[in-house]
Amino acid sequence: MLKHVGAYFLMIRLVFIKPTKRSIMYGLVLKEIQDLILGSLGIVCFLSFFVGGVVSIQTALNIDSTFIPENLVGFATRQSIILEFAPTFMAIILAGKVGSYITSSIGTMRVTEQIDALEVMGINSVNFLVFPKLMAMTLLPIVIIFSMFLGIFGGWAATIYGGFSSSASFIEGIQLEFNSFHVVYAFVKTFLFAIILATIPSYHGYYMKGGALDVGRASTVSFVWCSVVIIVVNYFITQLFFS
Amino acid sequence: MIQLKDIHKEFDNTPILKGITTEFKRGKTNLVIGQSGSGKTVLLKILLGLFTPNQGEIYFDGIPFSSMTEDEHRILRREIGMVFQGSALFDSMSVVENVLFPMRMLTKLSEAEMIEQAETVIERVNLIDAKHKLPNEISGGMQKRVAIARAVVMRPKYLFCDEPNSGLDPKTAIVIDNLIQELTKEYNITTVINSHDMNSVMEIGETILFLKDGNKEWEGSNQNIFKTDNEAVTDFVYSSNLFKKIRKLYLED
Numbered sequence: 427m428l429k430h431v432g433a434y435f436l437m438i439r440l441v442f443i444k445p446t447k448r449s450i451m452y453g454l455v456l457k458e459i460q461d462l463i464l465g466s467l468g469i470v471c472f473l474s475f476f477v478g479g480v481v482s483i484q485t486a487l488n489i490d491s492t493f494i495p496e497n498l499v500g501f502a503t504r505q506s507i508i509l510e511f512a513p514t515f516m517a518i519i520l521a522g523k524v525g526s527y528i529t530s531s532i533g534t535m536r537v538t539e540q541i542d543a544l545e546v547m548g549i550n551s552v553n554f555l556v557f558p559k560l561m562a563m564t565l566l567p568i569v570i571i572f573s574m575f576l577g578i579f580g581g582w583a584a585t586i587y588g589g590f591s592s593s594a595s596f597i598e599g600i601q602l603e604f605n606s607f608h609v610v611y612a613f614v615k616t617f618l619f620a621i622i623l624a625t626i627p628s629y630h631g632y633y634m635k636g637g638a639l640d641v642g643r644a645s646t647v648s649f650v651w652c653s654v655v656i657i658v659v660n661y662f663i664t665q666l667f668f669s
Numbered sequence: 670m671i672q673l674k675d676i677h678k679e680f681d682n683t684p685i686l687k688g689i690t691t692e693f694k695r696g697k698t699n700l701v702i703g704q705s706g707s708g709k710t711v712l713l714k715i716l717l718g719l720f721t722p723n724q725g726e727i728y729f730d731g732i733p734f735s736s737m738t739e740d741e742h743r744i745l746r747r748e749i750g751m752v753f754q755g756s757a758l759f760d761s762m763s764v765v766e767n768v769l770f771p772m773r774m775l776t777k778l779s780e781a782e783m784i785e786q787a788e789t790v791i792e793r794v795n796l797i798d799a800k801h802k803l804p805n806e807i808s809g810g811m812q813k814r815v816a817i818a819r820a821v822v823m824r825p826k827y828l829f830c831d832e833p834n835s836g837l838d839p840k841t842a843i844v845i846d847n848l849i850q851e852l853t854k855e856y857n858i859t860t861v862i863n864s865h866d867m868n869s870v871m872e873i874g875e876t877i878l879f880l881k882d883g884n885k886e887w888e889g890s891n892q893n894i895f896k897t898d899n900e901a902v903t904d905f906v907y908s909s910n911l912f913k914k915i916r917k918l919y920l921e922d
Contacts, residue, residue: 447774538757539757540759543751543757543759546719546751547771548775549775
């Protein structure tokens with residue numbers, strides 16, 4: 427375990443030394459933005475909209491007391507989406523989508539000796555492969571903005587069309603006691619999750635051994651570790667920000 | 670020319686190479702042969718700088734590898750071309766992009782100069798019609814030719830090939846062998862080839878190093894491999910009935 431942690435941080439160091447030519451790197455970063463960020467927008471938007479809807483329905487259905495105001499549905503939806511669902515839940519979903527893609531693409535390059543070919547040419551393969559992914563993933567907060575917006579929008583739509591509350595009450599709820607610090611907190615942790623999502627799968631792909639079957643195994647292990655680290659980091663960052 | 674002096678390499682206290690001393694000549698196709706596990710790949714990886722020997726020295730044109738600075742290592746790497754067993758072409762790039770890749774990464778040539786140089790080499794390996802195809806759209810033999818083109822496009826001083834014929838039919842294998850030999854002569858390269866293929870040994874084995882259990886068992890050429898009475902070599906090279914008959918006919922002649 428400690429050996430892996432050490433190797434992981436040594437890999438992070440290699441990401442930033444002996445950089446690839448700027449003109450080449452620019453193209454690689456754009457390609458990764460296309461694959462990792464734009465390629466994830468569809469699934470993120472779809473999930474956010476429907477999970478936002480479910481959050482508001484569940485909240486509405488569990489409010490029986492007349493002492494609880496109707497705007498609580500909007501308030502609870504906003505808080506759930508901004509604080510946890512958009513940054514954390516989406517990061518775990520992306521650990522499956524983006525993380526597996528990163529591990530399998532780098533792992534396949536390892537199996538087919540493409541990484542050796544880069545090394546033989548005198549190219550820093552870690553920088554060449556991991557740096558563009560890391561740069562692309564720093565745009566993850568943009569994906570999370572979409573997630574937040576569509577999650578709340580999904581909540582609003584489900585509330586209105588399900589007849590659980592009025593549009594005015596819901597909108598009043600999402601404006602109620604709004605604290606911009608919560609958004610800052612969400613984006614700080616999203617940024618940390620982005621680093622985790624780019625580097626842990628890269629580590630598992632880059633240092634994998636074996637053949638095609640092991641690429642699949644490495645993707646699974648990478649997903650598990652990404653999820654574990656995201657959950658642990660989420661816990662500590664929440665402690666740090668709110669206690 | 671590459672000289673190896675007393676190269677030792679071990680992994681987890683298991684010796685893999687036990688004092689290899691040899692010379693790979695410039696402008697010649699130097700073959701390293703031996704059974705699986707004899708240490709051929711480890712030797713190749715040491716030559717590539719991917720493994721460091723526990724003992725011994727490698728001289729690239731007389732300069733000891735261990736005394737080179739980091740910058741000199743980088744320059745040396747640019748003078749090395751490598752053809753991998755599985756070709757190791759970049760899947761997402763077309764044939765021409767694969768060949769352009771080392772130039773784009775390592776040189777400051779203009780795009781026009783790079784394309785001209787790449788197309789010359791692609792034409793040399795007879796793939797000009799397939800230059801815009803992706804690696805998965807061409808045959809194994811064509812992939813090997815692309816790998817050779819990529820390896821020689823920077824006009825390397827040293828070319829290393831790891832079993833360039835594996836997985837190819839005999840006819841294509843001969844095409845690949847001949848291509849490597851022709852380019853070795855044309856560009857005056859020091860070529861080192863790891864091979865299992867006895868056709869290659871006979872066709873292009875200008876110098877042959879036979880490894881057995883990490884030791885240098887025999888050294889010679891395809892001319893005198895017929896005459897050797899070294900049992901390990903004859904056991905390995907003439908393991909098939911066909912080669913036994915060929916040897917018998919050769920010796921009778």
